[in-house]
Amino acid sequence: MDSDAITADLIVKTLRAWQQGQTPPPALLGLDLLRDAAPSAVEGRDLRLRDLLLQMTTDELERARRAEDVRPPSTIATRRTLLSDIAGDFAHGKAELQAWSALYHRYLAPVEYSAEQLAAEVHMDPRHFRRLVDAGARRLTEQLRRAEMAAHARSRAAHLRRHLPPPDYARLFGVDRQRAIIVSLLRQPYGRPIISIEGLGGIGKTALARAVAHALADGDDFDGMAWISARQSWLAESGTIEPITAPPITPADVTNQLAEQLGLTWLVGLGANEKLARIAEFLANSRYLIVVDNLESVSDIDALLPGLTTLADPARLLLTSRQAMAGYPLVYRHAVMPLSLTDSHALVESELERRGLAPRLEPADMERLFAVVGGMPLALKLVAAQMSRWPLATILSDLRRVRRRAPESLYTFIYRRAWLELDDAARAMLLSLLHISPEGEDLEWLQLVAGLPPDAFDSALEQLLAYSLLDAAGSAAMPRYRLHRLTITFLQTEILAQWDSGQQRE
Structure with missing residues (x-):
């Protein structure tokens, strides 16, 4: 009223x-x-x-x-x-x-x-x-x-949130600044129509997108929201990779689910181009936020994105992806940063308290944990869950040596798909970067250590950046490249040999 x-x-x-x-x-x-x-x-x-x-x-x-x-x-x-x-x-x-x-x-x-x-x-x-x-x-x-x-x-x-997944966390750590940046960008009437939240699996892309959408639902910037998830699996706290039943993994699946959430179910039987044209007509008179989570799981991104781009005015698209959207000029890319040591410590203690364990983790123990997994939220939560059964020293040793199921599942969930997509030159270059400085190195250092011909080096660098295996920071004129701490730990395990041998058998 x-x-x-x-x-x-x-x-x-x-x-x-x-x-x-x-x-x-x-x-x-x-x-x-x-x-x-x-x-x-x-x-x-x-x-x-x-x-x-x-x-x-x-x-x-x-x-x-x-x-x-x-x-x-x-x-x-x-x-x-x-x-x-x-x-x-x-x-x-x-x-x-x-x-x-x-x-x-x-x-x-x-x-x-x-x-x-x-x-x-x-x-x-x-x-x-x-x-x-x-x-x-x-x-x-x-x-x-x-x-x-x-x-x-x-x-x-509540009406705006009806298609949003409920938060699966009691509290988010270290995302306030990132959430504020993305919310501000999406509120701009003439800003970038598409924003891609990018980073390694488990770094918190979905949680950040969910936090952004819920924050916008409290305002009057959007008339409606849609959330399409292409996620195919998730890593349970027990350390097992759980499949998700029938996720939308083709462009047609994505547009069909979008039509259903917009209340346009009669469009489902139409052809792809006509369906997108009708959806665009519907969105032309209202401002919608459309979220596509785990975009990298869609079978043909190159076929999907051009169609989604036609919907992005006045609607806004928010994507999450392990794969960088570097080849799409309309897309504003936001790389999710790992948690700081302080935020990582707070997250682990919060998880311990949630499980009824002693929430106090000594700073020295936290520093040892951070040196192995860095500020990777998924890995930190998995470690906290494992601490109900194993001492921290045993868990850290398992992460280095992959002696139990949980560490292997963690690495498989985060890295396996990206590793199998790399060509030999990109794999060799990634392994050559094990001793990269935590503060990052410049392009000349990478070229020297990789020892690849110029064309092979450029292709390898592009692949590592595309799959978020290598982070680029600093200015555009003088970028500095670095590896996530968990990536370094992963590269020192023997699991790569298992994957490579399994791929050869395939």
Whole structure:
């Protein structure tokens, strides 16, 4: 309901109708505040509205009484005690207290009084008393408007979030700045239409995209949201890789699910081009946020992205991908940064506490853990889960030597697909970077260490950057390249030999 349609006159008419046993005006029954009542049951919404107005009025009356140190009202409401209560309220001469008391005793008290009766009790001219009742109704109007605007915002946010996956975390660490940057970019009316959140598997791309979408759902920047997930598996806390049933993995699957979430189910049977054209027509008159999670799992990205690009005005697209979208000029790329040591420490202790374990992790132990896995949220959460069964030293040793299922699954989940996509030159170059400085090295250092011919080096560098196996930081003129700590640990294990031999057998 439009909050401006809530007026003091409408509230008084409603209260007076109830008092006279008549049907009140229907306008207030459309309040978003009453959505928890059955929408088709007018009687239920009517009773809910009565309770709401009574609760608001009595709450404000009690607050005003406490502020003036008025004695508590009588516990048993009789004609005599109620008149005594209003006399006590008016004895203090405070306008706010008098207004709420006048409204309550005139229309909402369990015993009915006329304005003349109440005016006589407080030794006041009836016309002046009625003005105080009207003042109370105006105050109640403002209270109801504020509550309705808040309920409308909650209802709108819930509507926007209906396709978003619920958060799978109690708290996010180290993402506030990144979330603010992406939210700001998506709010810009003439900004980049497509944003790609990129990085290694397990670094928090989906969590960041989810946090961005939920933050935007609290505002009025978008009329609707869609979330399409192409994820094919996830790493459980037990260390097993769990498949996801029937994810959309083709461009047709993605557009079909988008049409369904937009309420355009009749488009599903159309051809790809006509379907996208109809979706574009629908989106042309509204502003939508469309999220495609785990884009790298779609079978033909090059076929999908041009079609999605046609939807990106005024809609906005938010992608997450392990594969860099470097070849698409319309795409703004945001590389997810690993957590700092401080945020990593906070995440691990939060996970330990969530599992009922001692949440304290000594700084020295955290530094040892960070040296092995870095600020990789997925790896940190897996380690925290394993700490209920194994000492930290054993877990770190397993990560280096891959002696148990959990470390092997972690590496498989994060790295296997990317490793198998690299050509021999890119694999050799990645292995040659084991001793790269944590602060990064320049291009000349990479060329020297890799020892590849110029063309092979350029191709290898492009592949490592495309699969987020190598990070580029610094300025565009003088970039510095570095490996994630977990990548270094992974490259020192023997699991690569197993993958390579398995690929040869295939």
